[in-house]
Amino acid sequence: MENEQPDKLKQELRRGILVLAVLLQLRQEHYGYSLRKALQDAGLDIDEGTLYPLVRRLEKQGLLTSEWREEGKRKKRFYQISTTGEKSLQVLLKEWQGLNDNINTIATGAKQ
Protein backbone atom coordinates (compact mmCIF):
# COMPACT_ATOMS: atom_id res chain seq x y z
CA MET A 1 0.00 0.00 0.00
CA GLU A 2 2.87 2.36 0.90
CA ASN A 3 4.55 1.85 -2.48
CA GLU A 4 1.33 2.43 -4.40
CA GLN A 5 1.25 6.20 -3.88
CA PRO A 6 4.75 6.95 -5.23
CA ASP A 7 4.14 4.50 -8.11
CA LYS A 8 0.93 6.30 -9.05
CA LEU A 9 2.68 9.66 -8.92
CA LYS A 10 5.54 8.31 -11.03
CA GLN A 11 3.02 7.04 -13.57
CA GLU A 12 1.37 10.46 -13.76
CA LEU A 13 4.73 12.11 -14.29
CA ARG A 14 5.70 9.66 -17.05
CA ARG A 15 2.30 10.05 -18.72
CA GLY A 16 3.03 13.73 -19.14
CA ILE A 17 6.23 13.18 -21.15
CA LEU A 18 5.13 10.28 -23.35
CA VAL A 19 4.03 12.45 -26.27
CA LEU A 20 7.35 14.29 -26.24
CA ALA A 21 9.32 11.02 -26.09
CA VAL A 22 7.33 9.44 -28.93
CA LEU A 23 7.62 12.48 -31.20
CA LEU A 24 11.35 12.70 -30.55
CA GLN A 25 11.85 9.01 -31.32
CA LEU A 26 9.79 9.22 -34.48
CA ARG A 27 12.17 11.66 -36.07
CA GLN A 28 13.37 8.32 -37.35
CA GLU A 29 10.93 5.93 -38.94
CA HIS A 30 9.71 3.12 -36.68
CA TYR A 31 7.00 0.51 -36.59
CA GLY A 32 5.16 -0.22 -33.36
CA TYR A 33 7.41 -2.87 -31.93
CA SER A 34 10.68 -1.15 -32.86
CA LEU A 35 9.39 2.13 -31.43
CA ARG A 36 8.63 0.43 -28.12
CA LYS A 37 12.05 -1.22 -28.13
CA ALA A 38 13.80 2.08 -28.87
CA LEU A 39 11.99 3.82 -26.03
CA GLN A 40 12.75 0.91 -23.71
CA ASP A 41 16.46 1.08 -24.58
CA ALA A 42 16.36 4.79 -23.77
CA GLY A 43 14.96 3.91 -20.32
CA LEU A 44 11.29 4.64 -20.98
CA ASP A 45 9.25 1.46 -20.64
CA ILE A 46 5.81 1.85 -22.17
CA ASP A 47 3.28 -0.94 -22.66
CA GLU A 48 1.63 -1.68 -25.99
CA GLY A 49 -1.81 -0.84 -24.61
CA THR A 50 -0.63 2.76 -24.14
CA LEU A 51 1.76 3.16 -27.06
CA TYR A 52 -0.35 1.97 -29.99
CA PRO A 53 -3.46 4.06 -29.22
CA LEU A 54 -1.17 7.03 -28.56
CA VAL A 55 0.51 6.89 -31.99
CA ARG A 56 -2.93 6.51 -33.60
CA ARG A 57 -4.16 9.59 -31.80
CA LEU A 58 -1.06 11.59 -32.77
CA GLU A 59 -1.56 10.53 -36.37
CA LYS A 60 -5.20 11.65 -36.30
CA GLN A 61 -3.98 14.99 -34.96
CA GLY A 62 -1.67 15.31 -37.97
CA LEU A 63 1.56 15.04 -35.96
CA LEU A 64 2.58 11.72 -37.53
CA THR A 65 2.32 10.02 -40.90
CA SER A 66 2.10 6.27 -41.37
CA GLU A 67 2.07 3.61 -44.06
CA TRP A 68 1.74 -0.16 -44.20
CA ARG A 69 4.76 -1.96 -45.69
CA GLU A 70 5.78 -5.55 -45.97
CA GLU A 71 9.03 -6.40 -44.24
CA GLY A 72 10.34 -9.90 -43.72
CA LYS A 73 7.07 -11.54 -44.83
CA ARG A 74 5.15 -9.48 -42.31
CA LYS A 75 3.02 -6.39 -42.85
CA LYS A 76 4.05 -3.57 -40.57
CA ARG A 77 2.75 -0.06 -40.02
CA PHE A 78 5.61 2.45 -40.10
CA TYR A 79 5.27 5.82 -38.39
CA GLN A 80 7.27 8.99 -38.76
CA ILE A 81 6.91 12.54 -37.54
CA SER A 82 5.20 14.94 -39.97
CA THR A 83 6.05 18.60 -40.70
CA THR A 84 3.27 19.70 -38.34
CA GLY A 85 4.58 17.22 -35.78
CA GLU A 86 8.08 18.68 -36.03
CA LYS A 87 6.75 22.19 -35.36
CA SER A 88 4.77 20.94 -32.34
CA LEU A 89 7.85 19.08 -31.17
CA GLN A 90 9.92 22.29 -31.18
CA VAL A 91 7.28 23.95 -29.04
CA LEU A 92 7.18 20.98 -26.65
CA LEU A 93 10.97 20.82 -26.40
CA LYS A 94 11.15 24.49 -25.49
CA GLU A 95 8.43 23.96 -22.89
CA TRP A 96 10.22 20.90 -21.52
CA GLN A 97 13.53 22.77 -21.18
CA GLY A 98 11.75 25.60 -19.43
CA LEU A 99 10.01 23.23 -17.01
CA ASN A 100 13.26 21.42 -16.38
CA ASP A 101 14.98 24.69 -15.45
CA ASN A 102 12.04 25.66 -13.21
CA ILE A 103 12.14 22.36 -11.34
CA ASN A 104 15.89 22.62 -10.89
CA THR A 105 15.50 26.14 -9.52
CA ILE A 106 12.81 25.02 -7.11
CA ALA A 107 14.82 21.95 -6.06
CA THR A 108 17.93 24.06 -5.45
CA GLY A 109 15.94 26.62 -3.50
CA ALA A 110 14.26 23.93 -1.42
CA LYS A 111 17.65 22.40 -0.54
CA GLN A 112 18.90 25.77 0.76
Place this chain on the structure above:
Amino acid sequence: MNLVNNYLEQVKNYLSADADDDVIDELREAIEERVAEQQEISGGNADHQAVALILKDFGHPLKVASAYSKQQYLIGPGLFPLFKHALKLSVVAVFVIHAVLTVLTWTISENFLLSAKGWTSGFVEMVMFVVILVTMTFVSLEYYGEKIRFFDNWDPNKLGMESKIRASRQDGVSNVITDVIALIWWNNWFGLPNDMPFTVQDMHIQASEMFFVLYWPVNAILVCSLITYAWQLFSQFWTKPMIYTALLIDIAAILVLSLLLTQGHYVDLGQVENISINKFFGHINTVIKVAIFVVLGFVLYDLWRHIELWIALRKMQ
Protein backbone atom coordinates in the same frame (compact mmCIF):
# COMPACT_ATOMS: atom_id res chain seq x y z
CA MET B 1 -1.91 -19.20 -32.81
CA ASN B 2 -5.50 -20.04 -31.84
CA LEU B 3 -4.95 -18.18 -28.60
CA VAL B 4 -3.87 -15.03 -30.47
CA ASN B 5 -6.75 -15.25 -32.97
CA ASN B 6 -9.17 -15.72 -30.13
CA TYR B 7 -7.73 -12.73 -28.27
CA LEU B 8 -7.86 -10.46 -31.34
CA GLU B 9 -11.42 -11.58 -32.07
CA GLN B 10 -12.40 -10.48 -28.55
CA VAL B 11 -10.66 -7.11 -29.01
CA LYS B 12 -12.48 -6.65 -32.32
CA ASN B 13 -15.83 -7.32 -30.63
CA TYR B 14 -15.13 -4.63 -28.05
CA LEU B 15 -13.84 -2.01 -30.49
CA SER B 16 -16.12 0.99 -30.86
CA ALA B 17 -17.53 2.10 -34.22
CA ASP B 18 -15.15 5.07 -34.45
CA ALA B 19 -11.99 2.89 -34.23
CA ASP B 20 -9.92 2.38 -37.40
CA ASP B 21 -10.30 -0.81 -39.44
CA ASP B 22 -6.64 -1.80 -39.26
CA VAL B 23 -6.30 -1.69 -35.47
CA ILE B 24 -6.52 -5.50 -35.30
CA ASP B 25 -3.83 -5.89 -38.01
CA GLU B 26 -1.51 -3.62 -36.06
CA LEU B 27 -2.12 -5.49 -32.81
CA ARG B 28 -1.50 -8.80 -34.57
CA GLU B 29 1.83 -7.44 -35.82
CA ALA B 30 2.77 -6.34 -32.31
CA ILE B 31 1.88 -9.71 -30.76
CA GLU B 32 3.76 -11.63 -33.47
CA GLU B 33 6.88 -9.52 -32.82
CA ARG B 34 6.66 -10.28 -29.10
CA VAL B 35 6.23 -13.98 -29.81
CA ALA B 36 9.25 -13.91 -32.17
CA GLU B 37 11.27 -12.16 -29.47
CA GLN B 38 10.25 -14.83 -26.98
CA GLN B 39 11.28 -17.56 -29.41
CA GLU B 40 14.73 -15.93 -29.80
CA ILE B 41 15.15 -15.84 -26.01
CA SER B 42 13.96 -19.44 -25.44
CA GLY B 43 15.75 -20.77 -28.53
CA GLY B 44 12.66 -22.58 -29.75
CA ASN B 45 8.94 -22.20 -30.41
CA ALA B 46 7.01 -20.16 -27.88
CA ASP B 47 4.70 -22.57 -26.08
CA HIS B 48 1.05 -22.00 -25.21
CA GLN B 49 1.89 -20.68 -21.75
CA ALA B 50 4.44 -18.19 -23.06
CA VAL B 51 1.93 -16.82 -25.60
CA ALA B 52 -0.70 -16.57 -22.85
CA LEU B 53 1.72 -14.51 -20.74
CA ILE B 54 2.40 -12.19 -23.68
CA LEU B 55 -1.34 -11.66 -24.17
CA LYS B 56 -1.81 -11.08 -20.45
CA ASP B 57 0.89 -8.44 -20.67
CA PHE B 58 -0.98 -6.74 -23.51
CA GLY B 59 -4.02 -6.40 -21.31
CA HIS B 60 -7.65 -7.50 -21.21
CA PRO B 61 -9.33 -7.20 -24.67
CA LEU B 62 -11.88 -4.72 -23.32
CA LYS B 63 -9.18 -2.47 -21.90
CA VAL B 64 -7.13 -2.64 -25.10
CA ALA B 65 -10.18 -1.89 -27.29
CA SER B 66 -11.40 0.99 -25.14
CA ALA B 67 -8.03 2.77 -25.46
CA TYR B 68 -8.85 3.26 -29.16
CA SER B 69 -12.18 4.88 -28.46
CA LYS B 70 -12.49 8.59 -29.19
CA GLN B 71 -14.32 9.11 -25.88
CA GLN B 72 -12.18 8.10 -22.92
CA TYR B 73 -14.50 9.45 -20.24
CA LEU B 74 -18.25 9.19 -19.90
CA ILE B 75 -18.12 12.63 -18.32
CA GLY B 76 -14.56 14.01 -18.19
CA PRO B 77 -12.87 16.09 -15.47
CA GLY B 78 -13.67 19.30 -17.38
CA LEU B 79 -17.43 18.79 -17.25
CA PHE B 80 -17.74 16.74 -14.07
CA PRO B 81 -18.03 19.59 -11.51
CA LEU B 82 -20.87 21.20 -13.49
CA PHE B 83 -22.55 17.81 -14.00
CA LYS B 84 -22.46 17.11 -10.26
CA HIS B 85 -23.94 20.54 -9.50
CA ALA B 86 -26.66 20.18 -12.17
CA LEU B 87 -27.57 16.77 -10.78
CA LYS B 88 -27.91 18.12 -7.24
CA LEU B 89 -30.12 21.02 -8.38
CA SER B 90 -32.30 18.72 -10.47
CA VAL B 91 -32.89 16.26 -7.64
CA VAL B 92 -33.82 19.11 -5.27
CA ALA B 93 -36.21 20.53 -7.88
CA VAL B 94 -37.82 17.12 -8.34
CA PHE B 95 -38.21 16.79 -4.57
CA VAL B 96 -39.89 20.19 -4.25
CA ILE B 97 -42.28 19.62 -7.17
CA HIS B 98 -43.08 16.08 -6.08
CA ALA B 99 -43.68 17.14 -2.47
CA VAL B 100 -46.09 19.89 -3.55
CA LEU B 101 -48.00 17.62 -5.93
CA THR B 102 -48.14 14.89 -3.30
CA VAL B 103 -49.56 17.22 -0.64
CA LEU B 104 -52.24 18.26 -3.11
CA THR B 105 -53.07 14.63 -3.87
CA TRP B 106 -53.16 13.66 -0.18
CA THR B 107 -55.64 16.42 0.60
CA ILE B 108 -58.19 14.95 -1.78
CA SER B 109 -57.32 11.30 -1.37
CA GLU B 110 -59.86 8.99 0.25
CA ASN B 111 -57.20 6.47 1.23
CA PHE B 112 -54.28 8.34 2.76
CA LEU B 113 -52.16 5.23 3.36
CA LEU B 114 -52.58 3.97 -0.19
CA SER B 115 -51.54 7.29 -1.65
CA ALA B 116 -48.62 7.51 0.84
CA LYS B 117 -47.40 4.11 -0.40
CA GLY B 118 -47.20 5.47 -3.92
CA TRP B 119 -45.20 8.53 -2.83
CA THR B 120 -41.78 6.85 -2.57
CA SER B 121 -42.00 4.92 -5.82
CA GLY B 122 -43.32 8.01 -7.63
CA PHE B 123 -40.49 10.13 -6.25
CA VAL B 124 -37.84 7.53 -7.08
CA GLU B 125 -39.20 7.22 -10.63
CA MET B 126 -39.05 10.96 -11.15
CA VAL B 127 -35.54 11.20 -9.71
CA MET B 128 -34.31 8.34 -11.91
CA PHE B 129 -35.79 9.98 -14.98
CA VAL B 130 -34.16 13.33 -14.19
CA VAL B 131 -30.79 11.71 -13.36
CA ILE B 132 -30.84 9.83 -16.69
CA LEU B 133 -31.77 13.00 -18.58
CA VAL B 134 -29.03 15.12 -16.98
CA THR B 135 -26.40 12.34 -17.35
CA MET B 136 -27.24 11.75 -21.04
CA THR B 137 -27.01 15.49 -21.69
CA PHE B 138 -23.54 15.68 -20.21
CA VAL B 139 -22.40 12.45 -21.88
CA SER B 140 -23.42 13.99 -25.23
CA LEU B 141 -21.55 17.19 -24.40
CA GLU B 142 -18.44 15.11 -23.61
CA TYR B 143 -18.79 13.08 -26.80
CA TYR B 144 -19.12 16.08 -29.08
CA GLY B 145 -16.28 17.80 -27.24
CA GLU B 146 -18.43 20.78 -26.30
CA LYS B 147 -16.77 23.27 -24.02
CA ILE B 148 -18.99 24.88 -21.44
CA ARG B 149 -17.95 28.44 -20.77
CA PHE B 150 -19.37 28.36 -17.23
CA PHE B 151 -15.90 28.15 -15.69
CA ASP B 152 -14.40 30.74 -18.05
CA ASN B 153 -17.01 33.50 -17.94
CA TRP B 154 -17.17 34.48 -14.30
CA ASP B 155 -16.31 37.67 -12.48
CA PRO B 156 -14.95 37.53 -8.89
CA ASN B 157 -16.71 40.87 -8.25
CA LYS B 158 -20.08 39.30 -8.83
CA LEU B 159 -19.62 36.18 -6.72
CA GLY B 160 -22.33 35.86 -4.10
CA MET B 161 -23.76 39.26 -5.05
CA GLU B 162 -26.77 37.74 -6.78
CA SER B 163 -28.63 36.57 -3.73
CA LYS B 164 -28.27 39.17 -1.05
CA ILE B 165 -31.95 39.98 -0.61
CA ARG B 166 -33.55 37.73 1.94
CA ALA B 167 -37.01 36.61 1.00
CA SER B 168 -39.88 36.99 3.42
CA ARG B 169 -40.92 33.56 4.69
CA GLN B 170 -44.40 34.89 5.42
CA ASP B 171 -44.68 36.08 1.85
CA GLY B 172 -43.59 32.70 0.52
CA VAL B 173 -45.97 30.72 2.74
CA SER B 174 -48.98 32.94 1.94
CA ASN B 175 -48.27 32.73 -1.77
CA VAL B 176 -47.90 28.94 -1.70
CA ILE B 177 -51.16 28.54 0.23
CA THR B 178 -53.00 30.93 -2.10
CA ASP B 179 -51.71 29.12 -5.17
CA VAL B 180 -52.66 25.72 -3.77
CA ILE B 181 -56.20 26.86 -2.95
CA ALA B 182 -56.55 28.50 -6.36
CA LEU B 183 -55.35 25.32 -8.08
CA ILE B 184 -57.76 23.16 -6.12
CA TRP B 185 -60.71 25.47 -6.84
CA TRP B 186 -59.83 26.05 -10.49
CA ASN B 187 -59.51 22.31 -11.16
CA ASN B 188 -62.58 21.40 -9.17
CA TRP B 189 -60.59 18.95 -7.03
CA PHE B 190 -62.90 19.39 -4.09
CA GLY B 191 -66.02 19.28 -6.22
CA LEU B 192 -66.59 22.97 -5.64
CA PRO B 193 -69.27 24.29 -7.97
CA ASN B 194 -66.98 26.41 -10.09
CA ASP B 195 -67.55 24.85 -13.45
CA MET B 196 -71.27 24.30 -13.62
CA PRO B 197 -73.29 23.57 -15.72
CA PHE B 198 -76.19 22.97 -13.43
CA THR B 199 -79.89 23.30 -13.90
CA VAL B 200 -82.26 25.45 -11.98
CA GLN B 201 -85.94 25.55 -12.84
CA ASP B 202 -85.26 24.17 -16.33
CA MET B 203 -82.57 26.81 -16.93
CA HIS B 204 -79.24 25.52 -18.15
CA ILE B 205 -76.55 27.57 -16.40
CA GLN B 206 -72.96 27.42 -17.55
CA ALA B 207 -69.69 29.32 -17.07
CA SER B 208 -68.67 31.60 -19.90
CA GLU B 209 -66.66 30.14 -22.82
CA MET B 210 -63.62 32.27 -21.84
CA PHE B 211 -63.13 30.21 -18.62
CA PHE B 212 -62.67 27.07 -20.71
CA VAL B 213 -60.28 28.82 -23.10
CA LEU B 214 -58.18 30.05 -20.17
CA TYR B 215 -58.27 26.74 -18.27
CA TRP B 216 -54.71 25.61 -19.14
CA PRO B 217 -53.07 29.07 -19.18
CA VAL B 218 -54.36 29.71 -15.65
CA ASN B 219 -53.13 26.29 -14.52
CA ALA B 220 -49.72 27.02 -16.02
CA ILE B 221 -49.49 30.39 -14.25
CA LEU B 222 -50.57 28.90 -10.89
CA VAL B 223 -48.12 25.98 -11.13
CA CYS B 224 -45.22 28.29 -12.10
CA SER B 225 -46.10 30.60 -9.23
CA LEU B 226 -46.30 27.66 -6.82
CA ILE B 227 -42.91 26.33 -7.88
CA THR B 228 -41.30 29.79 -7.70
CA TYR B 229 -42.54 30.51 -4.17
CA ALA B 230 -41.86 26.97 -2.97
CA TRP B 231 -38.26 27.35 -4.22
CA GLN B 232 -38.09 30.76 -2.58
CA LEU B 233 -39.11 29.17 0.76
CA PHE B 234 -36.36 26.59 0.27
CA SER B 235 -33.58 28.94 -0.84
CA GLN B 236 -34.58 31.87 1.44
CA PHE B 237 -33.17 34.48 -0.93
CA TRP B 238 -34.37 36.33 -3.98
CA THR B 239 -32.06 35.81 -6.94
CA LYS B 240 -32.13 37.53 -10.33
CA PRO B 241 -33.61 34.52 -12.18
CA MET B 242 -36.31 34.16 -9.51
CA ILE B 243 -37.27 37.81 -9.77
CA TYR B 244 -37.46 37.62 -13.56
CA THR B 245 -39.66 34.52 -13.23
CA ALA B 246 -41.92 36.28 -10.70
CA LEU B 247 -42.20 39.31 -12.99
CA LEU B 248 -43.14 37.10 -15.94
CA ILE B 249 -45.77 35.33 -13.84
CA ASP B 250 -47.22 38.69 -12.75
CA ILE B 251 -47.39 39.96 -16.32
CA ALA B 252 -49.02 36.71 -17.53
CA ALA B 253 -51.57 36.88 -14.71
CA ILE B 254 -52.37 40.52 -15.53
CA LEU B 255 -52.91 39.60 -19.18
CA VAL B 256 -55.23 36.73 -18.27
CA LEU B 257 -57.21 38.78 -15.77
CA SER B 258 -57.46 41.69 -18.23
CA LEU B 259 -58.79 39.27 -20.82
CA LEU B 260 -61.40 38.09 -18.36
CA LEU B 261 -62.39 41.66 -17.60
CA THR B 262 -63.18 42.28 -21.25
CA GLN B 263 -65.94 39.68 -21.03
CA GLY B 264 -69.45 41.03 -20.96
CA HIS B 265 -70.67 38.21 -18.76
CA TYR B 266 -69.29 35.24 -16.84
CA VAL B 267 -72.34 33.07 -16.55
CA ASP B 268 -74.36 31.88 -19.53
CA LEU B 269 -78.04 31.44 -18.98
CA GLY B 270 -79.19 30.69 -22.47
CA GLN B 271 -82.58 31.94 -23.51
CA VAL B 272 -84.36 33.20 -20.35
CA GLU B 273 -87.39 35.45 -20.44
CA ASN B 274 -87.81 35.91 -16.68
CA ILE B 275 -86.65 39.49 -15.93
CA SER B 276 -85.92 38.89 -12.21
CA ILE B 277 -83.69 35.90 -12.93
CA ASN B 278 -81.84 37.90 -15.57
CA LYS B 279 -81.35 40.72 -13.05
CA PHE B 280 -80.15 38.23 -10.42
CA PHE B 281 -77.52 36.76 -12.71
CA GLY B 282 -76.60 40.27 -13.78
CA HIS B 283 -75.64 40.87 -10.11
CA ILE B 284 -73.67 37.62 -10.09
CA ASN B 285 -71.72 38.77 -13.14
CA THR B 286 -70.99 42.05 -11.34
CA VAL B 287 -69.76 40.19 -8.24
CA ILE B 288 -67.48 38.02 -10.35
CA LYS B 289 -66.14 41.09 -12.15
CA VAL B 290 -65.41 42.79 -8.82
CA ALA B 291 -63.65 39.62 -7.60
CA ILE B 292 -61.48 39.64 -10.73
CA PHE B 293 -60.65 43.30 -10.09
CA VAL B 294 -59.63 42.45 -6.52
CA VAL B 295 -57.37 39.63 -7.70
CA LEU B 296 -55.92 41.98 -10.32
CA GLY B 297 -55.23 44.48 -7.59
CA PHE B 298 -53.26 41.90 -5.59
CA VAL B 299 -51.32 40.91 -8.70
CA LEU B 300 -50.49 44.55 -9.47
CA TYR B 301 -49.28 44.94 -5.88
CA ASP B 302 -47.08 41.85 -6.35
CA LEU B 303 -45.74 43.29 -9.59
CA TRP B 304 -44.83 46.54 -7.88
CA ARG B 305 -43.02 44.65 -5.07
CA HIS B 306 -41.10 42.53 -7.57
CA ILE B 307 -40.06 45.59 -9.55
CA GLU B 308 -38.78 47.15 -6.30
CA LEU B 309 -36.81 43.96 -5.58
CA TRP B 310 -35.35 44.01 -9.08
CA ILE B 311 -34.26 47.64 -8.68
CA ALA B 312 -32.73 46.84 -5.27
CA LEU B 313 -30.78 43.86 -6.69
CA ARG B 314 -29.50 45.93 -9.58
CA LYS B 315 -28.25 48.61 -7.19
CA MET B 316 -26.33 45.92 -5.25
CA GLN B 317 -24.59 44.82 -8.42
